[in-house]
Amino acid sequence: MSTTVSEPVRELDEVALGQLFTQAHTANSFDETPVSDEVLERLHELTVMPPSAMNIQPLRILWVRSPEAQATLGALMGEGNRDKTLAAPLVAVLAFDAQWHEHLELLAPFRAAAKDTFAANEPMRVGMAKTNAAIQMGYFLLAARSLGLDVGPQAGFDAQGVNAAFFADNGWQSFAVVNLGYPAADGAGYRERQGRLEFGEQTLTV
Numbered sequence: 001m002s003t004t005v006s007e008p009v010r011e012l013d014e015v016a017l018g019q020l021f022t023q024a025h026t027a028n029s030f031d032e033t034p035v036s037d038e039v040l041e042r043l044h045e046l047t048v049m050p051p052s053a054m055n056i057q058p059l060r061i062l063w064v065r066s067p068e069a070q071a072t073l074g075a076l077m078g079e080g081n082r083d084k085t086l087a088a089p090l091v092a093v094l095a096f097d098a099q100w101h102e103h104l105e106l107l108a109p110f111r112a113a114a115k116d117t118f119a120a121n122e123p124m125r126v127g128m129a130k131t132n133a134a135i136q137m138g139y140f141l142l143a144a145r146s147l148g149l150d151v152g153p154q155a156g157f158d159a160q161g162v163n164a165a166f167f168a169d170n171g172w173q174s175f176a177v178v179n180l181g182y183p184a185a186d187g188a189g190y191r192e193r194q195g196r197l198e199f200g201e202q203t204l205t206v
């Protein structure tokens, strides 16, 4: 992973901003083209770079690759989310790991001495994991769009059931399911754009 920037940082052009933000839509169906393992590794590489508190990176990702696993997950989706999850070329379960402190020497050597304090305070670890994994979910969605993928994030599923089915051994806790794939040629499955709050409604200046 390179840490050097070879060219001056400048604002992205409208095409790039459109792909990430202004033209992109949440997808409910996809082209049938499969998503390769190389693309998933690149997606991970991009997702882990933006900021998280103390660099703890609590997001964990389960790539649901086998038809059996996809069927198991499908049965745990809310009714309105089931068919599109079963039909998606690839599905990722997003979870958080409350044991993030075990990686502290690597992730935050400047705070490694606090490892025992975090180990003794599970509520604090869970709170930090939830907040920061949610932040990382946003990075994941935008990273996927930057690689030309469409994303269908969903919170409507049986999280306890998913944890029991997939995370009984590692204790990860699921909080989102994201359908992924290349855009359908006709944009099938995009909903009409819904409203966005205005600058004056959502911000204050002091």
Ligand SMILES: Cc1cc2nc3c(=O)[nH]c(=O)nc-3n(C[C@H](O)[C@H](O)[C@H](O)COP(=O)(O)O)c2cc1C
Residues within 6 Å of the ligand: 024, 025, 026, 081, 153, 154, 155, 156, 157, 176, 191, 192, 193, 194
């Ligand atoms: C955390 C999260 C949870 C969501 N849960 C669901 C869901 O369970 N089912 C669903 O159909 N859409 C779900 N969505 C999709 C949103 O409704 C959609 O992204 C939003 O309306 C914006 O749509 P647009 O990208 O087409 O403008 C979810 C999105 C996010 C980020």
